[in-house]
Amino acid sequence: MPDYRCLQLDSTAVLLSDDSPDSIAAAKVLENAAVQFLTVKAPDAKGRNPPALLIRDKWIEGIEGIKEYVESTRQGQSLDRKLGLTLTALRRLGLGTNVDTFEQRLIIQKAVYLLQHFGLPVDWNYFWYIRGPYSTELARAMFGGRTALTQKELDQIAPKVTLAVGALTKYLSPASMTSEDLEAAATILFIGEKSFHARTSPAHLVNEVIRYKPKLAHPTVRKYVRILWPEILEIKRAK
Numbered sequence: 001m002p003d004y005r006c007l008q009l010d011s012t013a014v015l016l017s018d019d020s021p022d023s024i025a026a027a028k029v030l031e032n033a034a035v036q037f038l039t040v041k042a043p044d045a046k047g048r049n050p051p052a053l054l055i056r057d058k059w060i061e062g063i064e065g066i067k068e069y070v071e072s073t074r075q076g077q078s079l080d081r082k083l084g085l086t087l088t089a090l091r092r093l094g095l096g097t098n099v100d101t102f103e104q105r106l107i108i109q110k111a112v113y114l115l116q117h118f119g120l121p122v123d124w125n126y127f128w129y130i131r132g133p134y135s136t137e138l139a140r141a142m143f144g145g146r147t148a149l150t151q152k153e154l155d156q157i158a159p160k161v162t163l164a165v166g167a168l169t170k171y172l173s174p175a176s177m178t179s180e181d182l183e184a185a186a187t188i189l190f191i192g193e194k195s196f197h198a199r200t201s202p203a204h205l206v207n208e209v210i211r212y213k214p215k216l217a218h219p220t221v222r223k224y225v226r227i228l229w230p231e232i233l234e235i236k237r238a239k
Contacts, residue, residue, distance in 0.1 A: 013037040016052040022063040026051035029063075033070045081157070082122040083141050084149040089115050089161045093168075094175035099142045103179055108142060109134055110182035111174045117189050120164035132187040132213065171227055184209070184216050185224045192232040200236070202229050 015030060015037045017023040030037050030053075037053075053060040053069065060069045090097050090111060099105045113133045116122055124135040149157075168174070172185060191208050192200075202225050209221050225232075 014054040015039050016050045017041060018050045020050065023051040026063050026066045029067055029070055079141060080149055082124065084154060085120055085122050085157050085161060086112055088154060088157065089120055089165055092161055092165045106131060106179045107182055109138065110186040112138055113186045114168055114172065114174065115164050118164050118167035121160055132183050133190045171231060180216065180220060184220045185228060187213055188224050188228050193235055202226065205232065
């Protein structure tokens with residue numbers, strides 16, 4: 001069963017219910033999702049067919065509709081949490097969260113990849129793209145640029161941000177790095193995670209990165225392989 005967070009509702013939901021298996025299942029779905037709700041029995045339903053959920057000013061009828069609503073709400077709040085962690089961590093690093101220019105978007109993409117690698121629990125889906133690791137999901141979320149998390153919730157995630165930022169800044173200082181520096185560092189870790197084997201050496205990793213990213217300055221690649229090599233060895237030990 002998914003690990004649901006408590007759904008944040010503007011008001012208590014109302015479940016129109018009877019004694020059918022679907023009504024019983026609907027109540028269980030809401031309980032498992034930690035949704036606060038009141039139950040109204042079918043005779044007071046005014047023509048609605050149970051199970052049905054009244055939430056805010058919206059009716060959701062049927063067990064499948066109720067399940068879909070709960071899941072979509074959970075996913076939305078999960079995205080809110082990921083974005084809240086991401087924005088907080090970027091600010092903690094001294095990086096902006098503005099995505100108006102390509103350069104700013106590139107810096108954010110690589111910095112967040114590095115934060116995620118060093119333990120920020122966000123799980124943005126990254127894949128290999130023209131400029132190295134890239135997340136379409138993150139790009140879309142950043143264009144919104146706002147999170148609905150309360151200050152209390154932001155305070156609760158602060159320790160996770162502190163740990164990830166501390167682990168990253170043990171090796172790197174993203175606020176003082178250029179976009180090419182960040183691209184090189186993110187690429188090194190991405191390739192290091194995907195292709196590390198027993199014979200991998202710093203020289204081998206430099207060659208691999210240059211093979212995939214020939215436009216990166218070679219001294220920059222060598223510099224960040226040297227800096228990140230202890231972390232690459234940790235990846236090897238973890239495997």
